[in-house]
Amino acid sequence: MKWYNYINIAYRALLRNKTRAFLTMLGIIIGIASVIAVVSLGSASTNNIRNEIASTGTNMIFISPAQQQRGGINMGAGDAKSLTESDLKALKKECKLITNVSPSVNISGQLVAGTNNTPTSLSGVDVTFQHIRDLKMQKGIFFSTTDVETAAKVCVIGKTIVDKLFPDGSDPIGKTIRFKNIPLKIIGVLEERGQNGMGQDQDNVVYLPYSTVQKRMLAITHFNSIFASAVSEEESENAVTEIKSVIRRAHKLKPSDTDDFDIFTQAEMLSMVSNVTGMLTALLTSVAAISLLVGGIGIMNIMYVTVTERTKEIGLRMSIGAQKQFVLMQFLSESIILSLIGGFLGILLGIIVSYLVSLFLNWEFVLNIGSVLLAFGVCFAEGIFFGWYPAKKASQLDPIVALRYE
Numbered sequence: 001m002k003w004y005n006y007i008n009i010a011y012r013a014l015l016r017n018k019t020r021a022f023l024t025m026l027g028i029i030i031g032i033a034s035v036i037a038v039v040s041l042g043s044a045s046t047n048n049i050r051n052e053i054a055s056t057g058t059n060m061i062f063i064s065p066a067q068q069q070r071g072g073i074n075m076g077a078g079d080a081k082s083l084t085e086s087d088l089k090a091l092k093k094e095c096k097l098i099t100n101v102s103p104s105v106n107i108s109g110q111l112v113a114g115t116n117n118t119p120t121s122l123s124g125v126d127v128t129f130q131h132i133r134d135l136k137m138q139k140g141i142f143f144s145t146t147d148v149e150t151a152a153k154v155c156v157i158g159k160t161i162v163d164k165l166f167p168d169g170s171d172p173i174g175k176t177i178r179f180k181n182i183p184l185k186i187i188g189v190l191e192e193r194g195q196n197g198m199g200q201d202q203d204n205v206v207y208l209p210y211s212t213v214q215k216r217m218l219a220i221t222h223f224n225s226i227f228a229s230a231v232s233e234e235e236s237e238n239a240v241t242e243i244k245s246v247i248r249r250a251h252k253l254k255p256s257d258t259d260d261f262d263i264f265t266q267a268e269m270l271s272m273v274s275n276v277t278g279m280l281t282a283l284l285t286s287v288a289a290i291s292l293l294v295g296g297i298g299i300m301n302i303m304y305v306t307v308t309e310r311t312k313e314i315g316l317r318m319s320i321g322a323q324k325q326f327v328l329m330q331f332l333s334e335s336i337i338l339s340l341i342g343g344f345l346g347i348l349l350g351i352i353v354s355y356l357v358s359l360f361l362n363w364e365f366v367l368n369i370g371s372v373l374l375a376f377g378v379c380f381a382e383g384i385f386f387g388w389y390p391a392k393k394a395s396q397l398d399p400i401v402a403l404r405y406e
Contacts, residue, residue, distance in 0.1 A: 020302065021338060024298050024299055024302045024338055024342075025295075025338055025339075025341060025342030025345065026295070026298075026342075027291060027292075027294050027295025027296075027297075027298045027299075027342075028292065028295035028296070028298075028299070028338075028339055028342030028343055028346055028379060028382070029295075029342050029343075029345045029346040029349060030291050030295070030346070031289065031290075031291035031292030031293075031294070031295045031346065032292065032342070032343050032345075032346025032347055032349075032350060032375045032378075032379065033346045033347075033349040033350035033353060034291060034350070035285055035289060035292070035350065035371065035375055036346070036347055036349075036350025036351060036354065036371060036372060036375060037350045037353045037354040037357070038281060038284045038285050039281060039285060039368050039371040040350070040351070040354035040358075040365075040366055040367055040368060040371070041354050041357055041358065041363075042277060042278075042280065042281030042284070042285075043281070043366040043368055044354075044358050044363040044364055044365065044366040045277055045363065046274055046277040046278070046281075047363075047364055047366060048363050048364065049277065050274065051364075059229050059230040059231070059232060059233045059235075059236050059239075059265075059266065060132060060133075060227065060228075060229050060230075060265070060266040061098070061227070061228040061229065061230060061236065061239060061240060061243065061263060061264070061265050061266070062225060062226075062227060062263070062264045062265075063083065063225060063226040063227075063228065063243065063247070063261055063262070063263050064083075064224070064225045064226075064261065064262050064264075065082045065083055065224075065225075065260065065261055065262070066082065066258075066259055066260045066261050066262050082222070082251065082260040082261055083103070083222055083223040083224075083225065083226055083261065084221060084222050084223065085103075085221065086250055087223075087226065087247055087250050087251075088101065088103055088223070088226065090246050090247070090249075090250045091226070091228065091243065091246055091247070094242075094246045095228075095239070095242050095243060095246055096242070097230055097231050097235050097238055097239035097242050098228045098229060098230055098231065098239050098242075098243070099131075099229050099230070099231050100128040100129075100131050100132050100228065100229045101126075101128060101132075101226060101227070101228040101229075102125050102126035102127075102128045102129035102132055102210075102226070102227045102228075103124075103125065103126060103210050103223040103225070103226050103227075104123055104124065104125050104129070104210065104223060104224055104225045104226065104227060105123075105124035105125075105210045105213040105214055105218065105220070105223055105224050106121055106122065106123050106124070106213075106224050107121070107122050107124075107213055107217055107218060108120070108121045108122070109122070109179055109180055110179070110180075111161065111164075111165060111177055111178070111179055111206065112165075112177060112178045112179075113165035113166065113175065113176075113177045113178070114165075116164065116165045116166070116167065117164075117165075118161065118164035118165060120161060120204055120205075120206055121205075121206075122155075122179060122206045122207075122208060122213060122217075123205065123206065123207050123208075123213075124207075124208055124209060124210035124211070124212060124213030124214065125207055125208075125209075125210055125227075126148060126209075126210055127142065127143065127144060127145050127148060129207065129227060130142045131229070132227050132228070132229045133227070135190055135191075135207075136190065136191040137156075137188050137189070137190060137191065138159075138189045138190060138191045138192070139171075139173055139188065139189050140156070140173045140186070140187050140188030140189055141187055141188050142156055142187075142188055142207075143155075143156065143187060143188075143207075143208065143209055147209050148209040148210065148211050149211070150211075151209060151211040151212045151214075151215045151216060152209055152212060153182060153183055153184050153185060153208075153212060153216070154184065154185045154186075154187045154208060154209070154212075155177070155184040155185070155186060155187070155206050155207065155208040156186075156187060156188040156189070156190060156206070156207045156208070157172065157186055157188075157189060157190070157205070157206050157207075158189075158190050158192075158193075158202070158203035158204060158205040158206070159189070159190070159192045159203040160201055160203040160204040160205075161203070161204065161205070161206060162189055165177060172186045172189060173186060173187065173188070173189065174186065174187075179217070180217065182216055182217065184206075184208065190203070190205070190207075210223070228243065230265075233267070236265050236266070236267060237265070240263050240265060243263060244259065244263060247259075247261055292378060292382065295342065295382070296339075296382040296385065296386040297386065299335055299338055299339060299382065299383065299386045299387060300386040300387070300390060302338075303331060303334070303335050303386070303387050303390035303391070306331070306334070306390070328391045328392060329391075330391075331387065331390060331391035332383075332384065332387050332388060332391040334387070335383045335384070335386065335387020335388075335390070335391065336380065336383035336384060336387060337383070338383065338387075339379045339380065339382050339383030339386075339387075340376075340379055340380060340383060342379065343375060343376055343378075343379025343380075344376075344379075346375070346379075347372055347375055347376065350375075351367060351372075354367070
C-alpha cells in the first residue's frame with residue numbers, strides 16, 4: 001500500500017471523531033505553543049536587556065568597595081570607605097587606558113517643589129559622568145567643573161522627576177527644589193530614556209556635583225563607587241588590570257593582601273545577564289516540555305481506545321488479506337498525523353502569543369527557527385513513540401478473535 005493511502009485512511013478515520021481528535025491534540029498544541037513562546041520571549045528579553053546595557057557603552061567600568069566581612073557575616077559594601085579622592089586623582093593621572101573617570105556618591109530622600117514632593121535617590125557625580133553614561137540633554141545644560149569645585153547647589157533631573165514635581169507642565173529650568181532643606185537649582189533636564197530591561201525607571205534620576213553631596217549633605221570624604229570608561233571595548237580587560245594595579249598601589253596593599261575593592265566591566269554584566277536569562281529560559285522550557293509529555297501520553301491513550309473500538313474493523317481487514325504491517329502502519333499514521341497537526345497548530349499559537357506579548361511589552365519580536373524545527377521534530381517523534389505500541393497491538397490481533405469481539 002502506498003504511503004498516501006495510509007494518510008488518506010488515517011485522515012478519514014480522524015474526521016469521524018473530530019472532537020476527540022482535537023481534545024487529543026490539545027496537549028500537544030499547548031506544549032508546543034508554550035515551548036515556542038518561552039524560547040521566543042526568553043530570547044527577546046535577553047536581547048532587550050543586552051541592548052539596554054550596551055546602550056551605555058560596552059567599555060564602561062564600575063569600581064566599588066569590596067564586600068565587608070564581620071565575624072564571618074557578609075556586611076555588604078554600604079559602609080566601606082576604601083574609595084577616596086586620592087584614588088580618583090591616581091586613576092586620572094596614571095591610567096592610560098581609560099578616557100573618563102567619575103566618582104559617585106548617593107543619597108536617598110524626599111524632593112520638594114512647592115506643594116509637590118517625590119521620593120528619589122540623588123547621585124553626586126563628576127562632569128565626565130555625562131560622557132561615561134552617554135547622557136543627552138533635552139533642555140538646559142549639565143553642571144560644570146566650576147560647579148564641582150565650589151560644591152554648587154545645582155542639579156540635572158530626569159523626566160519622571162519633572163512630571164512628579166511640575167505636573168502643571170511648567171518649565172523646570174531655573175526653578176529651585178529642596179532636598180532636606182537644601183535648595184537645589186535645576187539647570188538641565190535629561191532626554192527621556194524610559195525603563196531599562198530590568199524594569200527600572202531611567203528617568204527617575206537627579207544628578208548633581210559629587211562635592212555637593214559630600215560636603216553639604218553627607219559630610220563625608222569617600223565615594224560610594226567610581227565609574228570609568230576604557231579607551232575601547234577591546235582594551236576593557238587591560239584597563240581593568242591597569243586600574244587594579246593603580247588602586248592597589250594607592251591603598252598600599254601588599255602582594256599577599258586581598259583587594260579592598262571590586263571591579264566590574266560592562267561585558268561582565270552583559271555575560272551575567274545572558275547567563276541568568278538563559279538559565280531561566282531553559283528552566284521554563286523544561287517545565288513547558290512536560291505538557292508535551294502529557295500530550296504524548298494522551299495520544300497513546302486515545303490510540304488504545306481507537307484500537308479497542310475498531311477491533312472488528314481490524315479483524316475484517318486482516319481476514320480479507322491485510323498484512324500485519326499494513327494494520328500497524330494504518331494506526332501509526334493516525335498517531336503521527338494527530339501529533340503533527342497538533343504540532344503545527346501549537347507552533348502557530350506559540351508564534352502569535354510571543355508576538356502579541358512582545359508587542360505589549362515593546363520588545364523586539366524574536367523567532368527562534370531552531371526551536372520551531374525542533375518542536376516539529378519532537379511532534380513527529382512523539383507520534384511514532386507513543387503510537388507504536390497501540391499500533392503494534394492492533395497488528396497482532398487474531399482475526400478470528402477480532403471478528404467475534406463485542
